[in-house]
Amino acid sequence: MKAIARMVLIAMLLVVGQRAMAQDQPYVVEYYYKTKWGFTDEFLQLFKKNHLPVLKKQIESGRILTVKIEKPRLHGTEDGRWDFRVTIAFKSAAAFHSPSGEDVIIKQLYPDQAAFKREEQRRFEILIAHWDVPIVGVE
Numbered sequence: 001m002k003a004i005a006r007m008v009l010i011a012m013l014l015v016v017g018q019r020a021m022a023q024d025q026p027y028v029v030e031y032y033y034k035t036k037w038g039f040t041d042e043f044l045q046l047f048k049k050n051h052l053p054v055l056k057k058q059i060e061s062g063r064i065l066t067v068k069i070e071k072p073r074l075h076g077t078e079d080g081r082w083d084f085r086v087t088i089a090f091k092s093a094a095a096f097h098s099p100s101g102e103d104v105i106i107k108q109l110y111p112d113q114a115a116f117k118r119e120e121q122r123r124f125e126i127l128i129a130h131w132d133v134p135i136v137g138v139e
Helices: 002-023 040-061 093-097 102-109 113-125
Strands: 027-035 064-070 084-090 127-135
Touching: 027 040, 027 093, 040 064, 040 084, 040 102, 040 113, 084 093, 102 113, 113 127
Parallel strands: none
Antiparallel strands: 027 084, 027 127, 064 084
16 A cells, blocks of 8 residues: 555656656747738737837846747648747747736837837737647657
């Protein structure tokens, strides 16, 4: 009986240890954006002007490790089309789930909040679809 209890305890400690190690690993999320036809350049301009600087501030704070923006070389079918993929590697799952502080950053970076809100409104007006995909590695 003691041997079984000891084995169960060891198994539980291994699971807890694996979870703790996973918490220290980067947490990667891919964000996909599909814009209305003819508006991809405007969307990218607004993204780089208003959202990318906020992400860069989070890199400076250590919450985010990297940000990568990509677009497909060619286009696919309309139902599978996406125009931009932004891959963000967060320091950890805990960092991803913790408060981002975006509101404070936005107020610091954009004193003209009315203009910022109008431009962000426009960025989302020309967006058809947006989806997020948390990524896990496969061994």
